[in-house]
Amino acid sequence: MTILCRYAQGDKARFDFRISDGMGNLVEPDWDDPNLRVEIFDSAGTLRATATKNGSPSLAASADSHGKFLYTEEIGLNDFSLGVAAAKIYCRVSAAEVLPYPTVLEAFEVVAGTGSEPSYTTVDRVRSELPPDLPSQLNDAAIERYIQDAGRRIDAFLYGYYQVPLPGIEENPKTPALIERLARKLAVADCLVFLGIVNQSELKSSIEEQALQELDRLRKGELRLLGCNPPVSVYQGEIFQGESGQTDLLE
Helix, strand or coil, rough: CCCCCCEEECCCCCEEEEECCCCCCEEECCCCCCEEEEEEEEECCCEEEEEEECCEEEEEEEEEEEEEEEECCCCCCCCCCEEEEEEEEEEEEECCCCCCCCCEEEEEEEEEECCCCCCCCCCCHHCCCCCCCCCCCCCCCHHHHHHHHHHHHHHHHCCCEEECCCCCCCCCCCCCCCHHHHHHHHHHHHHHHHHHHHHCHHHHHHHHHHHHHHHHHHHHCCCCCCCCCCCCCCCCEEEEECCCCCCCCCC
């Protein structure tokens, strides 16, 4: 089953795919191929990002319980039109083009934020991890916006693995403790960027990175949320390598 991930406009997206040799083996592309790339187009057909081995966003390989897959992430969606984005994949395996060349797959869907997302933590909990005597600009409303941003980021990260949005902090049952902590850390990280005037921004990378690492473990199934739907297969498409003239099956 192919799952099309959904991301809010302004968030950052991820796209995964696999390459099959048609004989049940999942393979990696020729990493020394100078034309190896994944181009991401928005729903209007405008090229918005190109992922390469050493570029930004980058193209990399990993593996899960199903086998090897390729992925690109941190795709900024600020300029994307709403709707389904497409990926054009240019790759070769053992010098042979993976057909069709390029292969075009649906990548993910870009949606507008609804404004009604649940909060996964509270302003008071975020404030408890910030320095005292905050400037007036970092008021409760500003912190709440950072909490909402953190929630949307978590939902986009876990979409297709868990039923999102998850319960809010004021609901019963409420937000799972792990998600509350991760939302709090991500909101704190954004607040510290705002507080760069007091030299706190250098803490952002480590706080944010720790939260994202735990989210990645949730996505891989290394961590589980009790009482929530378990993760499912993550990849968005599978390319079957074939000889020229052969009909290729895409999922």
